[in-house]
Amino acid sequence: MTGPADDEPRKAENAATVKCLVWDLDDTLWQGTLLEDGAVHLPEEVRKVVIELDSRGILQSVASRNDHEHAWARLEGFGLAEYFVLPEIGWGAKSDSVRRIADRLNFAHTTIAFVDDRPAERAEVAFHLPDVRCYPAEQVPALPDLAEFTPSTSTVDSRRRRQMYQAGFRREAERAAARGPDEEFLRSLDLRMRIGRATGEELSRVEELTLRTSQMNATGVHYPDTVLRGLISDPGHEVLVVTLTDRFGPHGAVGVLLLERHPGLWHLKLLATSCRVVAYGAGATLLNWLADAAARSGVHLVADFRATERNRMMEIAYRFAGFEGVVENPCPCTAGLEAVVDQPGLQRLHLAPGPRTVSTVMSVDAPDLIEQEGGPGAR
Amino acid sequence: MTTDSTPDTPDSPDINDLEKELLGFLEGHTGTPWDADTDLFGAGGLSSLFAMQVVVHLEKTYAIAVRGADLRLDNFRTVRRMVELVDRLRVPATGDLHG
Numbered sequence: 278m279t280g281p282a283d284d285e286p287r288k289a290e291n292a293a294t295v296k297c298l299v300w301d302l303d304d305t306l307w308q309g310t311l312l313e314d315g316a317v318h319l320p321e322e323v324r325k326v327v328i329e330l331d332s333r334g335i336l337q338s339v340a341s342r343n344d345h346e347h348a349w350a351r352l353e354g355f356g357l358a359e360y361f362v363l364p365e366i367g368w369g370a371k372s373d374s375v376r377r378i379a380d381r382l383n384f385a386h387t388t389i390a391f392v393d394d395r396p397a398e399r400a401e402v403a404f405h406l407p408d409v410r411c412y413p414a415e416q417v418p419a420l421p422d423l424a425e426f427t428p429s430t431s432t433v434d435s436r437r438r439r440q441m442y443q444a445g446f447r448r449e450a451e452r453a454a455a456r457g458p459d460e461e462f463l464r465s466l467d468l469r470m471r472i473g474r475a476t477g478e479e480l481s482r483v484e485e486l487t488l489r490t491s492q493m494n495a496t497g498v499h500y501p502d503t504v505l506r507g508l509i510s511d512p513g514h515e516v517l518v519v520t521l522t523d524r525f526g527p528h529g530a531v532g533v534l535l536l537e538r539h540p541g542l543w544h545l546k547l548l549a550t551s552c553r554v555v556a557y558g559a560g561a562t563l564l565n566w567l568a569d570a571a572a573r574s575g576v577h578l579v580a581d582f583r584a585t586e587r588n589r590m591m592e593i594a595y596r597f598a599g600f601e602g603v604v605e606n607p608c609p610c611t612a613g614l615e616a617v618v619d620q621p622g623l624q625r626l627h628l629a630p631g632p633r634t635v636s637t638v639m640s641v642d643a644p645d646l647i648e649q650e651g652g653p654g655a656r
Numbered sequence: 657m658t659t660d661s662t663p664d665t666p667d668s669p670d671i672n673d674l675e676k677e678l679l680g681f682l683e684g685h686t687g688t689p690w691d692a693d694t695d696l697f698g699a700g701g702l703s704s705l706f707a708m709q710v711v712v713h714l715e716k717t718y719a720i721a722v723r724g725a726d727l728r729l730d731n732f733r734t735v736r737r738m739v740e741l742v743d744r745l746r747v748p749a750t751g752d753l754h755g
Contacts, residue, residue, distance in 0.1 A: 593708045596727035
């Protein structure tokens with residue numbers, strides 16, 4: 278269960294944007310009941326809604342009581358099958374279907390919506406999953422007009438989000454079939470990480486990332502677009518965007534770092550990575566890269582960290598990279614940092630880094646933080 | 657990703673059972689057998705990423721919380737060290753109400 282205090286950015290926007298809409302089929306997506314009527318009809322306005330939501334980066338799935346092959350063949354016949362990820366077509370409770378979809382996507386229930394023509398089905402889902410928003414079928418044509426289906430940003434990543442998830446499922450399938458140590462499989466992916474200074478164009482990707490990646494946001498602090506934009510031109514700060522690709526295709530923008538330079542110290546104020554790339558060790562790779570760069574610059578690292586129920590893996594990544602609590606292990610380098618005020622639960626982790634191997638499974642292309650005397654974004 | 661493979665654990669398994677269970681977990685995930693004293697993260701070994709999975713597995717299986725300074729990679733370097741860690745953490749600290 279996610280406690281209310283644990284994830285404030287998401288709770289604060291009461292009408293959080295829907296990340297996945299789960300469709301019933303009979304008399305909701307199409308008109309008619311497949312098993313009874315045989316022939317069903319797809320209204321053109323419904324097709325338009327599916328395509329529009331997809332272009333906004335909202336994933337769509339199916340929870341339907343039908344025979345899977347039969348119903349899926351019908352979706353293929355309508356040319357819509359490719360728009361739906363992780364379809365749940367069978368005879369179980371719809372709340373179970375919706376829960377499985379949310380689990381596999383690693384999405385909080387507050388970001389899932391469900392549309393069904395039958396009040397009893399909506400009530401069943403709402404009873405077991407009170408955070409999932411339910412809509413009646415007659416509301417389908419109006420869904421794109423609702424605020425919760427209108428993400429504030431539209432980026433190259435959101436427009437191809439579905440394809441990125443689908444590539445992800447192919448990766449997972451290959452991974453499940455792969456034998457032997459994980460690392461061998463990871464090497465076979467030809468992972469390439471690129472770390473770059475954020476440009477104005479990339480900022481919307483950053484904004485979206487910090488909004489979406491509640492799980493791996495190490496600080497639990499949301500940096501709005503305007504704040505990050507100001508920091509890009511601030512010579513004391515580095516705003517870095519991380520992208521990842523592999524032989525299946527792009528993962529898109531998967532991470533963001535906000536770093537403030539002090540004499541003898543780099544202060545990592547924000548580190549967020551997408552939960553999609555946790556399995557590739559993206560967080561650990563970033564920390565290793567940063568530690569190595571700091572070591573070569575002769576500075577220490579201090580990272581802000583606030584434990585939530587969802588960023589446990591990030592805490593482990595920090596600790597395994599060698600970070601220790603400033604309280605347990607004080608270091609004089611932190612003397613110049615502003616004290617933590619009004620940020621309950623925020624701790625600081627410290628590392629006196631040495632040179633290290635950044636990654637044994639992926640290549641990393643990154644700017645040299647040392648030659649930054651001319652100011653950020655010089656190139 | 658859920659792991660339904662959590663084995664039945666008696667309330668207070670002794671050290672040998674603990675070691676056996678951990679070696680089984682490692683072998684199940686890597687397809688190769690391991691010794692209790694092998695450096696798991698040395699050359700040709702496991703990724704620190706897998707170490708994260710091990711942490712989560714230990715916490716779930718033995719109802720322990722590995723916090724703060726205990727969360728050092730060194731504590732997970734060999735099966736024997738992990739056994740020591742689990743054994744230490746699962747002993748209830750009487751009188752210590754809040755960490």
